[in-house]
Amino acid sequence: xxxxxxxxxxxNGTLLTRERYLDWYRRSVEDVEGFWREHGRRIxxxxxxxxxxxxxFQPGAVSIKWFEDGTLNLSANCLDRHLETRGDxxxxxxxxxxxxxxxxxxxxxxxxxxxxxxxxYKSLGVGRGDRISIxxxxxPEAAVAMLASARxxxxxxxxxxxxxxxxxxxxxxxxxxxxxxxxxxxxxAGRKVPLKANGDRAIxxxxxxxxxxxxxxxxRRTGADVPMVEGRDHWWHEERERVSTVSEPxxxxxxxxLFILYxxxxxxxxxxxxxxxxxYLVWASMTHQYVFDYREGEVFxxxxxxxWVTGHTYSVYGPxxxxxxxxxxxxxxxxxxxxxxxxxxxKHAVNxxxxxxxxxxxxxxxxxxxxxxxxxxxxxxxxxxxxxINPEAWNWYYRTVGEERLPIVDTWWQTETGGILxxxxxxxxxxxxxxxxxxxxxxxxxxxxxxGKTLYGAADGNLCITDSWPGQMRTVYGDHExxxxxxxxxxxxxxxxxxxxxxxxxxxxxxxxRVDDVINVSGHRMGTAEVESALVSHPKxxxxxxxxxxxxxxxxxxxxxxxxxxxxxxxDDLKQELVRHVRNEIGPxxxxxxxxxxxxxxxxxxGKIMRRILRKIAExxxxxxxxTSTLADPAVVxxxxxxxxxxx
Ligand code: PRX
Numbered sequence: 001x002x003x004x005x006x007x008x009x010x011x012n013g014t015l016l017t018r019e020r021y022l023d024w025y026r027r028s029v030e031d032v033e034g035f036w037r038e039h040g041r042r043i044x045x046x047x048x049x050x051x052x053x054x055x056x057f058q059p060g061a062v063s064i065k066w067f068e069d070g071t072l073n074l075s076a077n078c079l080d081r082h083l084e085t086r087g088d089x090x091x092x093x094x095x096x097x098x099x100x101x102x103x104x105x106x107x108x109x110x111x112x113x114x115x116x117x118x119x120x121y122k123s124l125g126v127g128r129g130d131r132i133s134i135x136x137x138x139x140p141e142a143a144v145a146m147l148a149s150a151r152x153x154x155x156x157x158x159x160x161x162x163x164x165x166x167x168x169x170x171x172x173x174x175x176x177x178x179x180x181x182x183x184x185x186x187x188x189a190g191r192k193v194p195l196k197a198n199g200d201r202a203i204x205x206x207x208x209x210x211x212x213x214x215x216x217x218x219x220r221r222t223g224a225d226v227p228m229v230e231g232r233d234h235w236w237h238e239e240r241e242r243v244s245t246v247s248e249p250x251x252x253x254x255x256x257x258l259f260i261l262y263x264x265x266x267x268x269x270x271x272x273x274x275x276x277x278x279x280y281l282v283w284a285s286m287t288h289q290y291v292f293d294y295r296e297g298e299v300f301x302x303x304x305x306x307x308w309v310t311g312h313t314y315s316v317y318g319p320x321x322x323x324x325x326x327x328x329x330x331x332x333x334x335x336x337x338x339x340x341x342x343x344x345x346x347k348h349a350v351n352x353x354x355x356x357x358x359x360x361x362x363x364x365x366x367x368x369x370x371x372x373x374x375x376x377x378x379x380x381x382x383x384x385x386x387x388x389i390n391p392e393a394w395n396w397y398y399r400t401v402g403e404e405r406l407p408i409v410d411t412w413w414q415t416e417t418g419g420i421l422x423x424x425x426x427x428x429x430x431x432x433x434x435x436x437x438x439x440x441x442x443x444x445x446x447x448x449x450x451x452g453k454t455l456y457g458a459a460d461g462n463l464c465i466t467d468s469w470p471g472q473m474r475t476v477y478g479d480h481e482x483x484x485x486x487x488x489x490x491x492x493x494x495x496x497x498x499x500x501x502x503x504x505x506x507x508x509x510x511x512x513x514r515v516d517d518v519i520n521v522s523g524h525r526m527g528t529a530e531v532e533s534a535l536v537s538h539p540k541x542x543x544x545x546x547x548x549x550x551x552x553x554x555x556x557x558x559x560x561x562x563x564x565x566x567x568x569x570x571x572d573d574l575k576q577e578l579v580r581h582v583r584n585e586i587g588p589x590x591x592x593x594x595x596x597x598x599x600x601x602x603x604x605x606x607g608k609i610m611r612r613i614l615r616k617i618a619e620x621x622x623x624x625x626x627x628t629s630t631l632a633d634p635a636v637v638x639x640x641x642x643x644x645x646x647x648x
Pocket of ligand 1: 263309310384385386387388389410411412413414415416436497498499511513514520523524525
């Protein structure tokens with residue numbers, strides 16, 4: 001296996017040398033409280049904390065609190081405290097979908113706009129503890145809406161702009177949002193996305209389910225003529241003129257909720273992951289600084305949409321907490337062509353570039369010419385996140401994009417973890433392509449086997465974390481029992497990540513992928529149960545089973561086995577109709593890649609679908625189907641294999 005040793009140039013001026021990492025890590029696990037008592041001070045507190053850590057992973061009593069008696073305001077940390085020293089520094093560089101469109105916003109300007117939006121929220125009757133759903137394109141106003149929510153002490157729930165009205169409705173109901181912040185339309189690869197129309201539809205759906213969204217704040221993006229409901233809907237550009245640029249930040253407790261972010265799990269509807277204020281911000285700012293070795297004045301570009309946790313922590317909160325300059329990109333990697341990312345890197349002199357393997361693979365497929373067109377000379381560090389990166393993609397990123405001069409940090413984490421938990425550190429860690437290397441401060445990873453027995457040394461197993469860290473999620477919004485059940489009941493006393501991992505002989509960590517019924521499509525989490533329930537909501541479908549299968553660009557694709565109602569005839573048209581149906585129910589990211597007609601599904605005698613077998617068939621791995629004798633009807637499998645081979 002190749003190892004890329006730390007280069008001297010990566011060590012130059014780094015904050016974390018190998019010695020310091022080892023020293024700090026030891027202290028961070030041996031004296032957790034002392035470590036965070038010190039590092040918690042990196043952010044500004046209104047009332048300093050005296051209690052640092054108060055956490056329990058014990059089943060029935062799971063409770064996670066950090067810095068609990070401290071008070072602060074997150075938006076003041078990201079804005080007000082920088083005004084004196086860097087008011088005129090660029091906070092956000094916005095790059096539009098159209099390469100001609102870009103904007104730079106200083107800390108002073110961002111602060112003024114956030115104050116204005118906070119005042120608009122208040123004028124709409126939204127404040128402390130209220131929930132705000134944010135359904136926006138990647139424009140600065142999305143960050144403004146988030147920061148303003150934190151400023152007034154509200155709780156935001158950002159819903160990715162690619163989700164359907166149904167998915168948005170479910171999230172607005174789940175969080176009982178009072179306000180929806182949206183835009184007239186979004187713009188992606190030159191195509192318009194009808195956000196306001198989707199929002200209207202979602203509000204109707206929610207109303208039928210008994211939840212009324214009271215107000216809608218609409219940002220003008222494309223200037224489309226969208227209907228406004230009198231008394232309910234308000235234009236941001238009009239309200240903005242009516243309010244002042246002064247807004248006192250609310251004094252919040254460290255454990256007051258900051259945001260809810262819905263994410264897919266193995267079962268049921270998406271869960272509202274709840275993060276609170278103090279610990280999350282400390283973790284966001286600490287990881288952003290040390291993992292990326294972020295240096296004063298650098299331009300940081302995380303390509304993630306704010307609809308995902310990566311966009312929360314590393315497009316908005318981490319960089320702004322550290323007084324950095326962050327790039328927000330509205331478009332997609334291959335528009336107008338596959339050279340766009342590198343063009344943007346040159347245009348805005350980006351120093352740190354953080355993206356997902358799926359984008360790297362897609363750009364790799366487009367050929368090296370697009371990369372060579374840009375100088376990329378500003379780049380100092382590359383990052384990867386969201387899914388395992390295959391060695392081929394890693395090598396291309398390292399050699400072609402980075403010209404073997406830039407370190408790559410392959411960062412492993414989850415919506416639940418708030419920020420990065422395992423990663424190489426650029427000035428401290430030799431790199432192994434595809435390995436997330438070593439744990440960040442206070443992170444205690446452990447491998448367990450199926451029975452929960454701890455594995456030592458080089459081993460393969462299920463990845464747990466045995467103690468809390470400040471950025472950890474606190475609960476599933478409104479359902480603490482589900483929180484305990486999902487994360488702490490499989491291996492009692494430990495946080496179970498849902499991922500499989502391997503620790504090698506050097507102690508490096510390799511994430512091998514989900515071991516539950518979650519699949520990772522283009523770096524986005526998708527619950528197979530969600531896609532199944534979308535499929536069976538179609539009148540012609542009687543049953544469906546969904547699994548992931550290896551996909552060259554997306555990492556995993558969505559493979560659906562569908563059983564039709566009696567009397568319904570399979571056809572290609574029906575396949576397309578089902579694809580459309582799932583897109584309408586969830587959104588384009590859930591589009592089935594393959595649908596296979598299944599006269600029957602392999603089930604145990606107790607009726608449980610044997611997904612293991614379905615995964616093997618989807619992977620074309622017929623030799624490894626394992627024992628099928630426990631199936632209620634083993635012949636079903638032969639049918640499926642035959643259909644698969646005939647590509648029906
Ligand atoms: O399976 C892991 C994978 O993405 C999952 C978390 O997805 P989500 O909550 O949407 O957050 C994505 C961005 C943090 C994990 O359980 N994953 C994330 N990063 C990596 C990864 N798998 C391998 N290597 C990574 N660097």
